[in-house]
Amino acid sequence: MTTVYRRRKRQFLQLVLTCFSCCFILIYWEQLDVNVISHLKSYSYRYLINKYSFLNDSMSLNKEIAARLHNYQYLITHENKCQDQDVLLLLFVKSSPKNSHRRDAIRQTWGNEQYIYSELKAIIKVIFVLGIHKDLSQRKRVQRNLLVEDQQHSDLIQQDFYDDFHNLTLKLIFQFEWANTFCKNAKFVMSSDDDVFIHTPNLINYLLQLDKEIMNFWIGRVHRGAPPIRNKESKYYVPYEMYQWPSYPDYTAGAGYVVSQDVAVKVYKALMTLNTSLYIDDVFMGICAKMMEVPPQNHIYFAGEGKAPYHPCIYNQMMTSHGHVKDVHHLWREATHAKVTSLTSGFWGQLYCRLIKVFLLCKPYYVDTYPCIAAFS
Known part of the structure; x- marks a missing residue:
């Protein structure tokens, strides 16, 4: 009798535990799917994405059609910025038109070209990349301020697309177009944001130690097997119609990455043949580089989206x-x-x-x- 009672008690506890587990999974399924299952699926799928060409085939466009998708006019540019100079690093900083205080802080600190040359004898060019202010009521005033700022510093470039998160891919195209048109002599090209701190002395010393003939060079914080975000509430939401695969190709975080000149040329060529509707710019950079068979290399001291400890x-x-x-x-x-x-x-x-x-x-x-x-x- 005691044995039967114990067995029934054990079966009852198993039933309760099973019901509890099922309820837990049902209640938190969306969070589990987003945070665990989707990542497992995407990471297992990344080999196919990185190995085969079906992703590029699905996003490729006729060259003329692709060119029309990003045919924007220059409002501010500096065609002679790199002319007749041995430029080690062309450093693009994505910035909003209204963030003049951030740009000033960068000019006075890690983006100070004169400091880098005096201390390290290396020429860098820091360029702030802008669109136009979205708010029509403020646009003229902001644009006047930008023109005054550029007259003083000569380091802004601007095209006439709206400066918005969903147009970051347009900024990516703008950067590589400008680099390949006006600064082909730069050995390295970097992309970053205006809320990123770059330890330029460390970076410059690192680049100076590399082989002068280095090719297929692309470093940053590498994301491997990252899944598209399907939550409509997220800033990074990407619908199936825009990107149907369960995994992105390997890519570096858009907060900061460096490529060699030959990679900048290859990426620009890829940009000219792909559908640029995907507005996650660092992912799109990964798609372009994959098309040109350039793998990203992880550097442990590129923080990606994170903030480094103060020490x-x-x-x-x-x-x-x-x-x-x-x-x-x-x-x-x-x-x-x-x-x-x-x-x-x-x-x-x-x-x-x-x-x-x-x-x-x-x-x-x-x-x-x-x-x-x-x-x-």
């Missing part, structure tokens, strides 16, 4: 960090201070920084910044 041991190897607006001047002073080198050099300095980086980067939970492996580099 001299991090600054010593930092390349990019995302989400900086009000702290740009402070971070620039701290990151380029002589104490960074003195603190991180020598055996004890390196050991100290190893421990600090393990503490800052190796968390038991996900943090969107540099990976734990960066603590051991």
